[in-house]
Amino acid sequence: MEPHSHKRFPPTRRLSTGEREQTIDRSAPVLPPALEIDENNYFENNAAPEYLGELAQQCEEFVQFHSSNRIVLVTSGGTTVPLENQTVRFIDNFSAGTRGATSAEYYLENGYAVIFLHRQFSLLPYSRHYSHSTNCFLDFMEEKNEQVVVGQQYQQEMLTVLRKYRSAQERNLLLLLPFTTINQYLHTLRTISMILKPIGSRALFYLAAAVSDFFVPPSRIPEHKIQSQAGGNKLIMDLDPVPKFLNRLVEKWAPGAMIISFKLETDANILVSKARQALERYSHQLVIGNLLQTRKHEIVFVEPDSPENWIRLSPEQIEMEVEIESLIIPATIELHSAWIKKAKD
Numbered sequence: 001m002e003p004h005s006h007k008r009f010p011p012t013r014r015l016s017t018g019e020r021e022q023t024i025d026r027s028a029p030v031l032p033p034a035l036e037i038d039e040n041n042y043f044e045n046n047a048a049p050e051y052l053g054e055l056a057q058q059c060e061e062f063v064q065f066h067s068s069n070r071i072v073l074v075t076s077g078g079t080t081v082p083l084e085n086q087t088v089r090f091i092d093n094f095s096a097g098t099r100g101a102t103s104a105e106y107y108l109e110n111g112y113a114v115i116f117l118h119r120q121f122s123l124l125p126y127s128r129h130y131s132h133s134t135n136c137f138l139d140f141m142e143e144k145n146e147q148v149v150v151g152q153q154y155q156q157e158m159l160t161v162l163r164k165y166r167s168a169q170e171r172n173l174l175l176l177l178p179f180t181t182i183n184q185y186l187h188t189l190r191t192i193s194m195i196l197k198p199i200g201s202r203a204l205f206y207l208a209a210a211v212s213d214f215f216v217p218p219s220r221i222p223e224h225k226i227q228s229q230a231g232g233n234k235l236i237m238d239l240d241p242v243p244k245f246l247n248r249l250v251e252k253w254a255p256g257a258m259i260i261s262f263k264l265e266t267d268a269n270i271l272v273s274k275a276r277q278a279l280e281r282y283s284h285q286l287v288i289g290n291l292l293q294t295r296k297h298e299i300v301f302v303e304p305d306s307p308e309n310w311i312r313l314s315p316e317q318i319e320m321e322v323e324i325e326s327l328i329i330p331a332t333i334e335l336h337s338a339w340i341k342k343a344k345d
């Protein structure tokens with residue numbers, strides 16, 4: 001007998017198999033990697049964000065400052081696909097930014113200069129520990145003699161995070177660059193990649209952002225908010241595939257860099273094969289595969305000409321809240337050191 005206070009909600013209407021098959025047209029062919037003509041078409045027809053010049057200047061100064069250092073570009077968070085120019089509605093890609101923000105911290109602690117290209121308002125290195133929602137910073141505060149103080153039990157932990165945060169700032173090791181839409185992301189990724197080109201093998205790309213695969217091209221996007229008619233009307237969307245620029249990054253934008261991409265799946269049966277397929281299509285150095293539902297506890301390294309290698313947290317490590325990035329990042333750094341050595345030989 002349900003307590004009277006629990007209002008009964010109608011069960012979620014699940015699409016019948018027939019409806020589900022019709023809802024999404026999967027007949028669209030799998031796109032080949034983008035060619036130069038696709039790159040030119042895309043960037044000529046999709047205007048650059050108005051702030052790109054200033055962002056490029058910031059990035060050039062940062063790379064110049066660290067020109068003899070290892071520099072990693074970490075991308076983090078999901079890109080959006082606006083449905084109107086005056087955007088009210090958009091399609092979003094799932095990502096809280098935890099993978100990217102946590103990974104950036106471990107790269108910083110291993111001496112890398114970090115360019116953090118992130119979804120605006122997603123989690124950031126260091127402040128992620130006390131974000132507005134998951135771990136509200138107010139829960140760590142107390143009132144004492146009319147003053148706000150950090151609770152005694154949190155002092156040590158917070159002091160450690162604060163010292164790391166300040167150290168990264170004082171040594172100018174962390175550059176925070178935001179994006180929101182898929183178009184802002186692609187323009188910014190290409191710009192940063194070309195600025196990193198002179199760094200050669202000491203540049204590392206860690207592409208953890210959840211990037212849109214489909215978008216509404218400028219020729220078809222409505223200017224104003226899409227209206228919904230009284231009585232209901234279907235919204236049929238006709239999206240174009242986002243060009244697969246990963247191979248342009250490998251071949252042209254930053255040819256000497258080591259490039260790591262992430263493959264996100266929900267079906268364990270296809271994860272490794274899809275990761276290997278991406279590696280073969282883009283000819284980069286490593287795909288880190290992860291499943292949405294277990295991404296915090298296990299990942300798989302897929303490299304050319306070698307069997308896949310799973311990294312999993314043990315039950316004890318999960319119990320102790322070990323972050324899997326504390327295992328991932330040192331493993332990627334080992335591969336990057338070998339990449340740099342090979343480039344020198």
Ligand SMILES: CC(C)(COP(=O)(O)O)[C@@H](O)C(=O)NCCC(=O)N[C@@H](CSSC[C@H](N)C(=O)O)C(=O)O
Nearest residue numbers: 095096097098099208210211244245246262263264
């Ligand atoms: C997003 C997560 C799962 C992290 O989650 P949070 O910690 O909550 O942030 C990340 O680990 C990941 O898999 N990121 C990559 C996800 C992704 O979209 N990967 C693309 C490939 S890289 S996007 C490049 C473009 N689509 C192309 O193929 O050129 C894919 O799986 O298809």
